[in-house]
Amino acid sequence: MLYSNYPSTSSGQVMKYSKLFGKTVREAPKDETSVNARLLIQAGFIRKEVAGVYNFLPLGLRVLTKIANIVREEMNNVQAQELYLSALQKKESWERTGRWGNFDALFKLTSNFEKEYALGPTHEEVLVPIVSEFVSSYKDLPLYLYQIQTKFRDEKRAKAGLLRGREFLMKDLYSFHESEKDLVAYYELMKKVYKKTFSRLGLDAIETLASGGTFSKFSHEFQIVCESGEDEIIYCPGGDFSQNSEIAKVAEGKQCDLGHGPLKRAKTIEVGNIFLLKDKFSKAFNLRFKDKKGAQKYVVMGCYGIGISRVMGAIVEVHNDERGIVWPLSVSPFDAYLIVLGDAKEHAEKTYSELKKAGIDVLYDDRDISAGEKFADADLIGIPIRLVVSERSLRQASSRGGQAGQAGGKIEFKKRTEEKIELLGFKDVIKNLRQEG
């Protein structure tokens, strides 16, 4: 999956459901046990290739892109520069760090021309040698580089849909500093940035102390409370404490030191993880710089990951009901789902083009099928606002003699999360849509 910076608005594109590639299916896929994969497949966002590998159809790509673009914005805000590194990686670099032999999930490829490669699960081995070409003085530091790219990991179990892929999309940022003090300051800043980023994505992420794996003593994970998660945390409901239960020394039920009551245990999904790498990789690749006094020192590093495709799965796990997905507007494939019913096509077409003119991303269900089927599809796909133009809504306009908006007639306005239906003129529809955003 070569990932490109696909635009997240559809201005100019035809977005009629009858033409959209990838339709809903009534029947749940038999080989999927996770909620996210089942709903995303039924609603026409993704298709499975093999276990842990998914294809993204147009709707799915729109969501993935919106998530990526929010993350991208937040990384750019903290002076990180985007680049794009190779997925096929040099074996020698992996041997140099000792990870060719001990990175459990490393995919190794043998080419037809007798060469072996790593298929990138992460990118320290690729990036650090490149950075060493450009960094030689304290004046070149600090430096923050990131990418949004496909990762490959030979995961043992891949039954959780987008939550655990063998091929998946990750944002990985690497920071380079002249001192640990500077590294720690950026690491602390990144905690805040992560919290904000996840909140923009509709996720309430709990910053959690975790083991540092092979890198360091500890790391920080960003965990989403969810029954289907594979992780578990012990946390304070007051929000001042959380540890991954694999490492936690405290027990559930212990009173929070700050008086928020007993600590709780919860199943969670890890959507992000940040590490202090210090000089582990700069030593392996001799990444050094001259400090102000002219002494040669190793650069210290941090790394910061967010699972973009896992976030998409986590959003679906958290935001759904018995009828389907309920997208937060920030990542919804469209702002609104417009349905035409009965003999109102002319008005619906007009409403559709007026909405587009007003800058609203609208998916227009123009099919000749029953109202029930369209409503069911709208709920399954999960776009936050549903608009209906029907003979009834048009009659409503003339009988009340009400303001007949630019597109003429009234429009039914309904939120995916509410049962209430309002009859609004075009201008009020636009006003409400803008308020939602």
Ligand code: ATP
């Ligand atoms: P896990 O413990 O879930 O296996 P990890 O700790 O090995 O993940 P990191 O190396 O910290 O993962 O990767 C950074 C982020 O990438 C994770 O926080 C997660 O959001 C995402 N990620 C990791 N592995 C996968 C995977 N197999 N499928 C989808 N996303 C993943």
Ligand code: MG
């Ligand atoms: Mg992790």
